[in-house]
Amino acid sequence: MKNGGGRTSRIRRRKLFRSSESRGVNESYKPEFIELKKWLKDRRFEDATLIPARFPGTGRGLMSKTSLQEGQTIISLPESCLLTTDTVIRSYLGAYIANGTSEIPATALKLEKRVGSKEVFAESNLLQTKLELRSPSQFLRACGLFMAFVLGCGPGRRPLRKEDPLLDAFSEHGVYSPLGHSPSGSRTKPSDVCISCLFHILNESNSSNLDFHFKRWQPPPSPLLALCTFLVSEKHAGDRSPWKPYLEVLPKAYTCPVCLEPEVVNLLPNPLKTKAWEQRSHVQEFFSSSRGFFSSLQPLFSEAIETIFSYRALRWAWCTVNTRAVYMKRPPQLCLSPEPDTCALAPYLDLLNHSPDVQVKAAFNEETRCYEIRTATRCGKHKEVFICYGPHDNHRLLLEYGFVSVSNPHACVYVSKDILVKYLPSTAKQMNKKISILEDHDFIENLTFGWDGPSWRLLTALKLLCLEAEEFMCWKKVLLGEIISDTNEKTSLDVAQKICCYFIEETHAVLRKVSRMKDEVALMNQLTLVETLRTEELKILQASAKALTALQTAFT
Ligand SMILES: C[S@@+](CC[C@H](N)C(=O)[O-])C[C@H]1O[C@@H](n2cnc3c(N)ncnc32)[C@H](O)[C@@H]1O
Incomplete structure (x- = not known):
């Protein structure tokens, strides 16, 4: 039949309608996803299975390029792409968090001791061996920390110029300076640049006046606070952040109860309403108890710390971690408070939406050093690929992830x-x-x-x-x-x-x-x-x- 008026064509039309409804609209052409792909490629991740897309029922998610079989690995994200407390401690924030027990701050401690005596800088080529630094990149990180002390703590602080070649050298080795940089095209060897720059700083300022003491905050921040602080700081850095391509695809706003207007919270069913108010108090308390730590970071920023680490900024970071982090248990770090360190942000992988109807296995593979997700549920070509966040009812989904699942078998x-x-x-x-x-x-x-x-x-x-x-x-x-x-x-x-x-x-x-x-x-x-x-x-x-x-x- 051609006219499409019969029963068969009605069924065909319904099927067609259903499949076009569940089929997402490819978003991989969007600039933010092109940038994210490049960023991931630099970190040795290329994906042949999934593409970002927008779906009518669930919003932005990931779509399969081919059909996926049971047991197939749908994503395997290298450790280098993950944002964990290690990332934070290795960053410029490390010096403000660490207590001298982890590798890099320990190196910086040695730097700190020797800087005072000047002796180490007399022989620039000896610097690396004297400080027992194993690689140029480790050396640069130590220098990064040193810079933070010099700029942050000393009365003779010397502001970095934007075209400072040291900043290029830092950036080349994945060390991010909070002051940022604009590439100057310098061809100098990074370690030479570093050493000469350290000399320069010492010559310009009166080193005996420099106060190189760590401004570590006590009590130590929690793993969650470390992650949130890093997110807020990197977001603030904007174009200067090496995490920019990831930050650009993160939601600008969330719908977890802590972000809802009071008149909307009041429309929630009773037990959820109570939990929603508790969540608000919890995040407010998280903010007030972190303000001391934030103010200890002032040396890293030229703007007033309260304008950067505002309640709204911390709430955004808290929601980012809460709604997107994967579970990845990490050994306790002495420089952080003893709360379990279980959250890792996993760029791209965190575009996967939830369905209560699928089963997946997700974990960090110690052998491949990748965070892997394997599906136990088939998925057709060009369909949305889901993972299951857990057998949660809708109250829990709304409370923790800010959404509700339609026809959720666990809803009650x-x-x-x-x-x-x-x-x-x-x-x-x-x-x-x-x-x-x-x-x-x-x-x-x-x-x-x-x-x-x-x-x-x-x-x-x-x-x-x-x-x-x-x-x-x-x-x-x-x-x-x-x-x-x-x-x-x-x-x-x-x-x-x-x-x-x-x-x-x-x-x-x-x-x-x-x-x-x-x-x-x-x-x-x-x-x-x-x-x-x-x-x-x-x-x-x-x-x-x-x-x-x-x-x-x-x-x-
Ligand atoms: C890990 S992210 C998934 C990717 C997210 N949709 C995005 O665009 O970035 C988790 C968030 O996605 C949304 N989400 C996940 N599953 C969903 C679903 N089945 N329906 C609607 N929204 C969902 C919620 O906002 C949740 O907080």
Whole structure:
């Protein structure tokens, strides 16, 4: 048939529509991705499997160039591309964090000692051996740290000029100077440049007045603070940052609850609302407790430190790490606080979106020294490639990643203690005792409605709360899942249905409010997020109400 009016062509059209909907729009031509690819190539990563693309349901993600088979490695990112606490400690920030135990700061310590005596600089060619530096690049890093001290700590500090050849030399060896540089095309050997520049500094300033003391901050920063500080500082460096191609593809704003406007947070379901406020206080506290450390970094910057390390900047960095870092356990570093060091930023790999329906294996391979992701789920050519961030419900996804997954099998609606009690029959007895039994046996949290109806935990809690006075001694049996009486079964189902109806009404009311606010307030993204969450919850509640009606009919 040619005209396309029949059943077969309707099906064909639906299929075509579906496939064009799930097919992403290639974004690899965009300048930011071209730059990122170059940057990755310089770090020995080239990808023949995936390309950046934009998808209708999930936004920006990665698309397969060919079909992917179970067990196939979809990405293998070399260690040199990863941003970890090692990156931070090896950078110009290292001197402000390290306590002399790690390699480079230890080298710098030796530098520090000898600089005071001048003796070392008398024999420039001896410098490298005297300081036991193993390679020119290590030497340059030490010089980088030295520069930071000179520029930051000494009364005789000498500002670096932009065309200073030392800066080229640093940059050539991957040492980033916070003052930045413009390539001058110098052909001098980096180590010569370094040595002569150190001489120069010493000659120009009165070295005996120089105060080369480390300005290490106590207590030591946490691994998270180290990563966030580096992100903020590099972002501030703009064009001068060697991480620029990565920073350019990072989101400018996030939708984690800490970034939501208060009127939007208030539209979230109750238990999530509480966690959202807790997240805000946590990040505010993270900021206030880090301000001392930030001010210790002032010598590295010409602008006032508060303007660089503002609350907004730290919140952006916190969200970047929280929503994008991969899990990579690293040995504790003595110069950082003892919190687990488990986050690594993995450029490009972090463009992979989440799906609860796929299975992947992801880990750092000690042999290949690459962070590898292997898929256990096939993926068609030109389809979005997903990984699974974990079996998270929508509250957790929103809290930690700032999005909601549609038709998420792990999604549920939480029932709090207050709501449980509110809908119990007014004749219910021994309520305080029953509640404390539930609390003692960990049956007061995680009571939910899901796609299949009320959870076993919710029904068990309700059955215990609905026990008649003469049944009360059977409470242990209830917790073990035994049926006590038809009355008890029926009453608890009735209460579950009432709670479910209450939630359905409440959700409808919030959805109406969101729709009104969408007309009035310029918070479209944030309101759409709440709308998606509430719409998913409505679907769950309607499915639960149906399941409950079926169960109730067994007792009528
Ligand atoms: C690791 S990044 C993935 C790449 C990201 N989409 C991007 O454009 O940079 C994680 C973030 O992607 C978004 N995301 C991941 N999976 C998603 C999904 N299934 N639907 C919508 N957004 C998703 C969320 O904003 C999340 O915080």
